[in-house]
Amino acid sequence: MPELRKDPITGRWVIISTERAKRPHDFASERPPRRGGVCPLCPGNESMTPPEVYSIRREGEPNTPGWDVRVVPNKFPALKVEGSLGKSAHGIYDRMNGIGAHEVIIETEEHEKDIFDFTEEQLFKVILSYRVRIQDLKNDRRFKYVLIFKNHGREAGASLEHSHSQLIALPIVPKRVQEEMVGGYNYYRFRDRCVYCDIVDQELEERERLVDDNAHFVAVAPYAPRFPFETWIVPRHHSAVFETVDDEVASSLASILLTTLKRLNASLSNPPFNYVIHSSPFNEGEVEHYHWHLEIIPKLTKVAGFEWGSGFYINPTPPEEAARFMREVNF
């Protein structure tokens, strides 16, 4: 059983994944993934994954071809869905069982298609799938948060070529989201305004760091980005919770996410990147001091080692330059 353990100093929870434990020689033998061979995410190979928990289909029975988006449990989950939390102390330390859900959102039937080559309609279906899965998992009272993320490219942690996102349902709130909740709360107490709403206002007025905007969203290079070409997609209008977006907003998100990823791809020639959705935790909901958003983080620099040890980042690309480049690039 994997374990969730809490760092007694900073309060950060980590998963200690005992079932796919790595010993020293496993690291030495990490190799590039085989190309070719059989892809378990391709249509026709549905039996190679655990049975689907959700799909958007044109036709066919579950676990047969004919789908547009297919969601399956991760075959090698970092957390186990069965069991109780078993919260307990270990001396001065705190732990609980590694309870959670770990799912794979297969974003397309087409193995060769990268996300920035999707149609808007296809990306819309992916976003609807995120929404459905979060709403479903939210009914499980053991979970406090569902983390949606995508790894694109080997350097960003993708181990399969076929375009997919992942979802992890957690009995704790991830540290970065918790920090944003606290920071947003402090800002709100001080100014009686949502910090993200203030950011949207200032960025729309200055336009220097604006990458794109549409009816419901802005895409901006944040004022103090940790990484070159880091880009956030933020709702124009206050909203703390992602999974309650209606179809119109979801469609607007699909549109700006697609063009932003196309801009990123055209600017940096298919860079490895991650994106992650930050939303208000289930037990907080629609608060006035938080604002959901999507963060896109290209992985361009190798010099990210000591940052882990210090939390201190040196960014060699001013966000104004990154935003201008992405605004002006042909795609």
Add this chain to the structure above:
Amino acid sequence: MPELRKDPITGRWVIISTERAKRPHDFASERPPRRGGVCPLCPGNESMTPPEVYSIRREGEPNTPGWDVRVVPNKFPALKVEGSLGKSAHGIYDRMNGIGAHEVIIETEEHEKDIFDFTEEQLFKVILSYRVRIQDLKNDRRFKYVLIFKNHGREAGASLEHSHSQLIALPIVPKRVQEEMVGGYNYYRFRDRCVYCDIVDQELEERERLVDDNAHFVAVAPYAPRFPFETWIVPRHHSAVFETVDDEVASSLASILLTTLKRLNASLSNPPFNYVIHSSPFNEGEVEHYHWHLEIIPKLTKVAGFEWGSGFYINPTPPEEAARFMREVNF
């Protein structure tokens, strides 16, 4: 002039390094460093670096051969040492000038020698150099913190082969240290004890996560490590400030750091790694709720992409296994 900018949500400061700004094509063209050629850190090439600010020498004038450790300003500093902080607002955002010192500690004359092949005496001199430089920079009232760190191996961000550490003096406290200060303070208020002292006690009693110990230090795999084989070196006796260590403690640190790095090297065959020293900020000093330490972070897993976006880590190696391996390995 580089800029320090603050994220308005989480309060994290970043350096926006305008002078070595990178545009999109710079990332595409990143290549492995040339091997061979002339090494600017080798003896005889002292004129290739800015003039030294400190050295420990067997003989010779400054900026000539005959040194054991040599400290020079970074030729491409992330921060500038001249000027005032110029703290100011930019709309809702906060910024200041990128004032700071950025130095390189050249740890040995011998180009081919990696840190785990040093003698204890040599590593002792490196640690004394850290101490001297921090004490000197502490006199500059603009600085709140000096960050000492080492990148070993290309994957951990080292751009030169010749063994060296770096130092950055900052007008702000790095986020991770700030978090530890706050976490340590909260723990102290709750329990009237230092959390690190409690960790030392529990680890010495359990011994499951203990890698090594000597007169003044323990080396442990932390209970909730973010990364496989993450290892902390913590003083046995309470002490918040690194730079006031006396020679006896510095020598004990050299000894345990050397054997720990040897164990790491033997366990994982020369892994890329970073280490970083966390110490109480200058304006806090010898407080009862903080405890300085050195964190060693091997860079073994590629799957560190979405962690940046979530602060949430999945560690595939239980610290008990890593510690046992490092305890038992022949080196």
